[in-house]
Amino acid sequence: xxxxxxxxxxxxxxxxxxxxxxxxxxxxxxxxxxxxxxxxxxxxxxxxxxxxxxxxxxxxxxxxxxxxxxxxxxxxxxxxxxxxxxxxxxxxxxxxxxxxxxxxxxxxxxxxxxxxxxxxxxxxxxxxxxxxxxxxxxxxxxxxxxxxxxxxxxxxxxxxxxxxxxxxxxxxxxxxxxxxxxxxxxxxxxxxxxxxxxxxxxxxxxxxxxxxxxxxxxxxxxxxxxxxxxxxxxxxxxxxxxxxxxxxxxxxxxxxxxxxxxxxxxxxxxxxxxxxxxxxxxxxxxxxxxxxxxxxxxxxxxxxxxxxxxxxxxxxxxxxxxxxxxxxxxxxxxxxxxxxxxxxxxxxxxxxxxxxxxxxxxxxxxxxxxxxxxxxxxxxxxxxxxxxxxxxxxxxxxxxxxxxxxxxxxxxxxxxxxxxxxxxxxxxxxxxxxxxxxxxxxxxxxxxxxxxxxxxxxxxxxxxxxxxxxxxxxxxxxxxxxxxxxxxxxxxxxxxxxxxxxxxxxxxxxxxxxxxxxxxxxxxxxxxxxxxxxxxxxxxxxxxxxxxxxxxxxxxxxxxxxxxxxxxxxxxxxxxxxxxxxxxxxxxxxxxxxxx
Amino acid sequence: xxxxxxxxxxxxxxxxxxxxxxxxxxxxxxxxxxxxxxxxxxxxxxxxxxxxxxxxxxxxxxxxxxxxxxxxxxxxxxxxxxxxxxxxxxxxxxxxxxxxxxxxxxxxxxxxxxxxxxxxxxxxxxxxxxxxxxxxxxxxxxxxxxxxxxxxxxxxxxxxxxxxxxxxxxxxxxxxxxx
Numbered sequence: 062x063x064x065x066x067x068x069x070x071x072x073x074x075x076x077x078x079x080x081x082x083x084x085x086x087x088x089x090x091x092x093x094x095x096x097x098x099x100x101x102x103x104x105x106x107x108x109x110x111x112x113x114x115x116x117x118x119x120x121x122x123x124x125x126x127x128x129x130x131x132x133x134x135x136x137x138x139x140x141x142x143x144x145x146x147x148x149x150x151x152x153x154x155x156x157x158x159x160x161x162x163x164x165x166x167x168x169x170x171x172x173x174x175x176x177x178x179x180x181x182x183x184x185x186x187x188x189x190x191x192x193x194x195x196x197x198x199x200x201x202x203x204x205x206x207x208x209x210x211x212x213x214x215x216x217x218x219x220x221x222x223x224x225x226x227x228x229x230x231x232x233x234x235x236x237x238x239x240x241x242x243x244x245x246x247x248x249x250x251x252x253x254x255x256x257x258x259x260x261x262x263x264x265x266x267x268x269x270x271x272x273x274x275x276x277x278x279x280x281x282x283x284x285x286x287x288x289x290x291x292x293x294x295x296x297x298x299x300x301x302x303x304x305x306x307x308x309x310x311x312x313x314x315x316x317x318x319x320x321x322x323x324x325x326x327x328x329x330x331x332x333x334x335x336x337x338x339x340x341x342x343x344x345x346x347x348x349x350x351x352x353x354x355x356x357x358x359x360x361x362x363x364x365x366x367x368x369x370x371x372x373x374x375x376x377x378x379x380x381x382x383x384x385x386x387x388x389x390x391x392x393x394x395x396x397x398x399x400x401x402x403x404x405x406x407x408x409x410x411x412x413x414x415x416x417x418x419x420x421x422x423x424x425x426x427x428x429x430x431x432x433x434x435x436x437x438x439x440x441x442x443x444x445x446x447x448x449x450x451x452x453x454x455x456x457x458x459x460x461x462x463x464x465x466x467x468x469x470x471x472x473x474x475x476x477x478x479x480x481x482x483x484x485x486x487x488x489x490x491x492x493x494x495x496x497x498x499x500x501x502x503x504x505x506x507x508x509x510x511x512x513x514x515x516x517x518x519x520x521x522x523x524x525x526x527x528x529x530x531x532x533x534x535x536x537x538x539x540x541x542x543x544x545x546x547x548x549x550x551x552x553x554x555x556x557x558x559x560x561x562x563x564x565x566x567x568x569x570x571x572x573x574x575x576x577x578x579x580x581x582x583x584x585x586x587x588x589x590x591x592x593x594x595x596x597x598x599x600x601x602x603x604x605x606x607x608x609x610x611x612x613x614x615x616x617x618x619x620x621x622x623x624x625x626x627x628x629x630x631x632x633x634x635x636x637x638x639x640x641x642x643x644x645x646x647x648x649x650x651x652x653x654x655x656x657x
Numbered sequence: 658x659x660x661x662x663x664x665x666x667x668x669x670x671x672x673x674x675x676x677x678x679x680x681x682x683x684x685x686x687x688x689x690x691x692x693x694x695x696x697x698x699x700x701x702x703x704x705x706x707x708x709x710x711x712x713x714x715x716x717x718x719x720x721x722x723x724x725x726x727x728x729x730x731x732x733x734x735x736x737x738x739x740x741x742x743x744x745x746x747x748x749x750x751x752x753x754x755x756x757x758x759x760x761x762x763x764x765x766x767x768x769x770x771x772x773x774x775x776x777x778x779x780x781x782x783x784x785x786x787x788x789x790x791x792x793x794x795x796x797x798x799x800x801x802x803x804x805x806x807x808x809x810x811x812x813x814x815x816x817x818x819x820x821x822x823x824x825x826x827x828x829x830x831x832x833x834x835x836x
Binding site for chain 1: 724725758762779781784785786796798
């Protein structure tokens with residue numbers, strides 16, 4: 062036992078050293094420990110805490126916060142099914158039951174021999190090629206019954222993941238429509254050369270002319286964000302790319318990262334030149350772990366090409382480099398201030414704002430946080446000029462937008478459109494017929510009914526970060542709402558009561574109605590609860606969490622009312638069934654032993 | 658003289674502490690009966706509740722009889738009030754929810770110390786226990802929740818007087834906080 066402990070201490074010391082004994086790398090250290098040990102056990106918590114100089118309690122609180130970190134061992138193979146509604150529509154539930162049966166496991170419970178765990182996780186960003194799973198953090202797509210059988214066999218035989226059929230791990234790009242961002246040529250380094258030739262002020266002017274707005278969904282003017290950060294006083298400035306693409310149904314950043322990472326890194330480097338940053342971070346969601354080597358490789362290539370590192374393109378004093386930080390399964394870390402907390406190795410709890418990251422971001426220094434798509438667009442705008450971007454789109458939403466289209470359509474994938482495209486045009490292009498509704502911008506967005514398909518994708522009409530999930534008339538829209546309500550209850554960070562308690566109460570009320578025990582009273586309760594959450598929550602998660610319920614109550618009241626049992630109150634449980642244990646224990650079955 | 662307001666009260670799975678607290682309004686009960694008639698309450702010993710304006714329930718729902726009484730109250734009372742911690746959350750009786758009913762009954766009637774003739778009682782006169790103790794609002798619709806264990810006499814007085822006067826219910830801080 063002592064030798065095992067010494068071994069653990071040696072390993073942890075080595076990992077902590079590798080991460081520069083910097084407590085801000087706690088999350089990265091814990092990920093590495095878990096990869097090697099299978100979990101972060103109590104001993105590991107103590108050892109890491111001592112080695113990195115953080116109280117064990119804080120280390121434990123970080124382990125408990127992130128879904129992909131575990132205090133107790135998981136199976137040798139940790140299989141996580143993406144539980145997004147679109148994966149479900151593609152047959153996820155049946156496949157999961159099949160795998161559990163083949164392997165003889167209960168969902169979420171490690172098998173007694175420690176071989177395997179099968180569990181759920183939030184959307185892994187593959188709904189265009191689902192049902193998808195993660196096995197020990199690596200993405201597998203296009204699951205079928207026969208693949209499930211093969212996987213069960215591979216697990217039983219203990220075949221290492223590297224030796225599984227390569228085709229299982231193939232992630233397709235599925236780009237269906239290209240425009241300014243994906244469809245025009247770009248020479249690596251041309252954005253940086255432009256900023257070096259014209260100077261930061263001129264590039265900032267071009268960014269202003271372009272009218273580029275945050276393409277993660279919030280739509281803040283990018284030029285304004287950069288200018289604010291540039292003007293802010295600090296010891297150091299930082300560039301942070303938000304690649305925590307967690308909104309269910311969104312996967313366009315995955316395509317950019319996988320096929321166009323140079324564009325993204327170029328955009329970050331241009332931003333660094335404009336605001337005067339020497340260090341940048343790419344915060345990559347844990348679900349995209351499979352891309353880490355590819356991205357590191359791209360960064361190395363750029364360093365060799367003089368596009369990153371010291372004296373970029375031979376310019377004295379222009380030093381900039383990018384580190385990749387991996388997330389660990391927390392939707393909330395897509396919120397920029399939670400992301401910054403996570404980047405500092407802490408629990409991903411959103412900060413109070415103001416101050417905003419532009420003045421007090423990473424390390425409390427001026428920081429630009431932008432989405433993958435925004436940086437990528439910025440690189441091209443630097444090279445091609447602002448007017449080039451502003452020539453497309455609408456007056457208040459210039460340029461183009463990548464949409465992640467999934468669900469009931471013939472051609473799911475990534476579509477790049479100029480802003481102002483109508484929902485109906487998108488449906489026609491992707492081969493969707495008989496569409497009943499589209500969920501735009503993910504669960505936090507809105508469910509758009511058929512009568513509104515003439516509305517436009519733009520900040521001034523239907524704003525979106527890119528998620529576009531299509532449901533035809535055979536789908537049970539209440540199942541969609543149930544899936545979303547459960548998602549928010551799972552992903553609430555737990556910091557503020559309106560969201561922590563509200564999302565759970567909302568999930569339970571939705572379940573109550575969906576299982577046929579609901580009344581008008583419950584619908585009123587949901588509206589009331591949703592109003593409180595919208596008024597009192599700390600961050601965007603709680604503010605938008607009631608949207609699926611409130612939106613569908615407003616636009617699709619019939620999916621709720623047809624489920625109502627009566628106009629009066631109904632308990633959420635079976636009253637007569639609640640006497641079952643007592644009946645069994647007493648052997649009674651008389652009239653008083655039942656509740657009518 | 659205007660018609661008096663009809664009030665009924667009952668204790669389900671509670672300790673009667675809330676009713677004791679109600680009696681702690683002391684001589685103010687004389688003011689109360691000027692405007693209120695009591696229907697079924699432990700004070701009047703009326704067994705069946707009739708049509709009422711206000712029903713006040715202490716205690717959670719632990720057995721089949723509790724369900725029956727609670728439903729009668731809901732049916733007959735225009736306004737139903739959950740009084741105290743047990744009615745609102747299940748309270749002390751709900752501590753058994755951490756165990757199965759079988760474990761509870763075996764401990765009480767079969768395996769506990771000093772038990773003679775060990776057996777789980779099965780007389781048809783005895784109401785059957787629910788698998789879990791429930792707060793009132795999980796079984797019927799509840800209009801008001803009066804917190805406290807028990808709510809103080811002053812809190813009950815504030816609540817009743819404001820309700821009777823048709824005012825929004827607002828408590829002074831000290832009546833519903835205990836810090």
